[in-house]
Structure formats: structure tokens, C-alpha cells
Amino acid sequence: DMKVTQMPRYLIKRMGENVLLECGQDMSHETMYWYRQDPGLGLQLIYISYDVDSNSEGDIPKGYRVSRKKREHFSLILDSAKTNQTSVYFCASSADWGGYAEQFFGPGTRLTVL
Amino acid sequence: GDSVTQTEGQVTVSESKSLIINCTYSTTSIAYPNLFWYVRYPGEGLQLLLKVITAGQKGSSRGFEATYNKETTSFHLQKASVQESDSAVYYCALGGNTGYQNFYFGKGTSLTVIP
Numbered sequence: 001d002m003k004v005t006q007m008p009r010y011l012i013k014r015m016g017e018n019v020l021l022e023c024g025q026d027m028s029h030e031t032m033y034w035y036r037q038d039p040g041l042g043l044q045l046i047y048i049s050y051d052v053d054s055n056s057e058g059d060i061p062k063g064y065r066v067s068r069k070k071r072e073h074f075s076l077i078l079d080s081a082k083t084n085q086t087s088v089y090f091c092a093s094s095a096d097w098g099g100y101a102e103q104f105f106g107p108g109t110r111l112t113v114l
Numbered sequence: 115g116d117s118v119t120q121t122e123g124q125v126t127v128s129e130s131k132s133l134i135i136n137c138t139y140s141t142t143s144i145a146y147p148n149l150f151w152y153v154r155y156p157g158e159g160l161q162l163l164l165k166v167i168t169a170g171q172k173g174s175s176r177g178f179e180a181t182y183n184k185e186t187t188s189f190h191l192q193k194a195s196v197q198e199s200d201s202a203v204y205y206c207a208l209g210g211n212t213g214y215q216n217f218y219f220g221k222g223t224s225l226t227v228i229p
Contacts (some may be wrong), residue, residue: 037222041222042219043160043205045217094154099211100211102150102165103152103160105154105159105160
């Protein structure tokens with residue numbers, strides 16, 4: 001079953017708290033992504049991972065870091081969350097990193113930072 | 115720069131009526147664009163609806179069609195007769211062949227089909 005899972009689905013944190021968003025996939029995809037989407041904007045790429053411990057910044061990496069210690073898991077970490085990081089976060093994976101590759105998305109995590 | 119512009123905001127269509135969601139792209143760095151339509155149903159993640167990588171070709175899936183028009187830099191999504199189950203958010207996307215750096219999503223168009 002080709003699936004990307006995200007935990008938690010909803011999260012409320014206070015400003016300054018640390019946040020951990022988890023993503024898993026069962027397709028053995030090498031490439032994984034973290035995006036955020038804000039109202040009225042398209043998906044913005046935060047980080048991309050090409051494989052275990054091989055991560056690159058996307059378009060908006062400031063305030064975020066990632067960890068990928070197993071191919072099937074990709075975590076997004078917010079150290080000391082800020083209110084402007086309130087957003088919906090999507091994780092995705094693909095069999096290839098090329099811009100022609102189909103991406104498989106998780107259902108999203110709605111994060112609210114108060 | 116590179117960008118994707120699609121019908122903004124919300125679109126409401128009556129069941130069995132036709133639909134068109136406009137998408138145009140602009141690129142200065144991608145020699146051979148790949149074009150995608152993704153769809154996000156309520157409570158789910160985005161999923162690929164259709165993809166076309168060759169100019170002049172048409173992609174189709176689930177009754178939806180889109181033709182890659184290089185002259186007008188467009189990739190409009192059409193369906194002849196929508197159903198209530200088509201209610202979702204639709205995203206047009208543009209990708210290059212050289213990696214994630216050249217991949218852009220539109221802002222999304224929310225479609226509501228009323229019975």
C-alpha cells in the first residue's frame with residue numbers, strides 16, 4: 001500500500017516551544033520533502049532529503065531543521081517555534097528527485113503556534 | 115523567474131455542468147517544462163491527477179483532461195460533466211528536468227460541486 005503518513009495531524013504549541021513533526025513512507029522512496037502551505041499561497045518547499053543524512057535546504061529553510069536517519073522516516077523540527085510558523089505542513093516522497101517525478105503526499109499537519 | 119498562475123480562490127459548479135480551471139506558466143530557466151495537476155480531497159494529501167511532459171500532448175484521468183500548450187504556455191484543466199465527488203482543491207504545477215529546484219505549485223483552486 002503506497003502511503004505517506006504524518007503525525008500528529010493537529011498540533012497547538014506556545015511560542016518558544018519545540019515542535020517535532022514526523023513523516024513516514026512505505027514505498028522505499030529515496031527522496032522526501034517538507035512543504036508548508038499558508039492561505040492564498042502555493043506550497044513552499046522547506047527542505048528536501050535525497051536519502052539518509054543527505055538533506056538540502058529548499059526555498060524557506062529559516063527556522064527549521066530536519067532529520068533523516070532511516071529512509072522511511074523524515075522529521076521536521078522547529079526549535080523555539082514562532083507565531084509566523086503557524087501553517088499546514090505537508091510531507092511528500094518521490095522515487096526520484098527530478099522535477100518530472102510524481103510526488104506522494106501525506107495528509108498534512110495543521111500547526112498552530114500561540 | 116518561474117511561476118504558475120491558476121484560477122484563484124473558489125469555484126462553484128452545479129453537478130453535471132462543465133468545468134475549466136485555468137493554468138498558465140512562466141519560465142526562464144526550464145527548457146522542457148513538465149506540467150502536472152494535483153488534487154487534494156478533504157482530509158487527504160495531494161495526489162497526482164495527471165501529468166504531461168511533452169508539448170502538444172493531452173493528459174487525462176478520472177474524466178479530467180489538460181492539454182500542454184507551449185504557444186500559450188497554458189495547461190488548463192477541463193471536465194465535461196462534474197460530480198459532487200470532484201469537490202476538492204486542484205493545484206497546477208510546473209517542473210523541470212534538473213531537480214527539485216525547478217518545481218513550482220500554483221496557489222490552488224477550491225472546487226465545490228453543488229447537487
